[in-house]
Amino acid sequence: MSKVTIYDVARVADVSLATVSRVLNNPEKVKPKTRERVLTAIKELGYRPNAIARGLASRRSTNVGLIVPTCSRASASEMIDGVADIADKYRYSVFLNVTHNENDIANNAWQNMIASQVDGVLMMADKLTDDEVERLATDTVPTVLLSVKDLEGRLPAVLIDYELAAYEATKKLIENGNKDIAFITSSSHHAMNDLKEQGYRRALEEAGLEPRVLGLYTKFESSLNAFKEFFDNNKAPEAALAVRDSVAVMFMNAAIDHGINVPQDLEIIGFQNTKYAIMSRPQLSTINIPTYDIGAVAMRLLTKLMKEEEITETQITLPHSFVWRQTTR
Template identity: 55%
Template sequence: MLKNQNPKITIYDVASEADVSLATVSRVLNYPEKVKPETRERVLDAINRLGYRPNAIARGLASRKSTTVALIVPDTSRASVAEMINGVADIARKYDYSVLLKVTNSEEDTEREVWQEVLASQVDGILYLNDEITDENIKQVESAMVPVVLCNTKDDLNRAPSVSIDFEESFYRATKTFVEKGKKDILLVSTRRAYSVNAMKERGFTRAMDEAGLEPKIIRTSGRISVNYDYFTDYLNENKPEAAIVVRDSIAVSFINAASNLGINVPEELEVLGFQNTKASKMSRPTLSSIDNPIYDIGAVSMRLLTKLMNEEAIDDTNVVLPHNIVWRNSTK
């Protein structure tokens, strides 16, 4: 029995008092047998001294039958994120899982707070989407104390389970296609922010251009239309590439609009290829050719992989690479 229970004391206070992570406190509350005896005793002593009283949900976790999975994403406004959530939700529904959605807005401080909230919620597993996987992100994954799967992204060193396509290979093959069509002045349009997935795409592009003995031209701009449209207009006033491969469909549409308003005919004078094959690719004029990233399948397979990890099932490969293809539309010949 806890002495002097104080409802104002939180799990954060317990973690600080015991000098352990939130995940460790959660594990002591729910899976004490998996915590080292000395650490477990330190946490229990802190709980008793502070009079910490877990909420009703936390008290029932040890005996509950339901499973809760957290889905951490940077932004819900992206069409690709929405499609991935659909894939996750459909599989979660089959297993009767509850899904806790958390949005980080790609801000470092916010993301750290979101991870703390998720771990304090004592979820059974985490699905994590972030275009930029850093060493700090991997530390968060490794210290989570519950299974974590990277969705539609990956760590270059395969330090965490993941489900994605081969980003480097997709851009390598796309670039090779333009080279084989006789294009020599090929441009890669990437982002100013150094997302790790875009670095992989740039590597694939550069490799294909180097193999062909061509100069790999890369420009980087903002994902915001209010910024990149003017940048593209200035660039195309001075440069006339034969083809452009763009790291995101929405940016590719902005690139096409800038070219069209300058009187550059797409695709006769300039061919444009996007990435993701989102709704934006079908709504642009001309319609946008795009590397099809099977985002719904990525969400569904990620949820299946996380389920296996939570159930401690045997898994042949924790880094799943799904196939991709190119959907050709009217922005290319």
């Protein structure tokens, strides 16, 4: 007979892993009816919590969960450094969960993290549904979003003003005399990319110019072909703003391969100021996002939430800046 697990208890009691975990460790935080249902399932199944895990959970140490969709992005690694440095100052243990699937973050990844007895969660997730946000916001374990936000402000978040940053970057391209300015974005929905697009469109509308939104970016390999096909079959824009540095560099390389001069014939601005901006030739002008600071500030905010300290601001916007290099005039 296979060993009964916490997953079996959650299934029989028809609750989340997080709820089972709270019944075992913080029962006073669970509604009596729900608590009774979980306890009944535990008794019927003969579930025995792992003694070592329970012993670790009972210690006074603080455990923080950090959930990211990938570590391959340069911005993600810098943000993790910011989280880790502040966590080290507080002597927290940080458990990293790399999902490789943004659609999984608010379901299995988050529930598994809660079941691991973390005291708080930091999360990078750009594809949260309204129901998922509502569930995370009402849970007793505090969760802070990194570099993204719930547009209704239900979850604490640390990020920059993406709309304003894109607006200012587009204004710069307009001031340089460009009229045909493209916005290079993802072919799939990302909430923060939508904010960037809003800023781009606002600047064009004020200047009386028409937008040219190109949803060309998917995954790295397929994007290279998409950019090549674009320049094979379309007139190149005079300027472009891309949602990420890596996207800007791929677009620029495809343009150069088609004999287009950067920045004389095509100006390009990226987003984030990652290593790609420095490594590209010509070097990329970009919007600087303080990713390390976002991680550090989010960790400090989560600390206050875990300690139930008074907080005056849960939506923290850090300042962005611009780094002008060789892809703009």
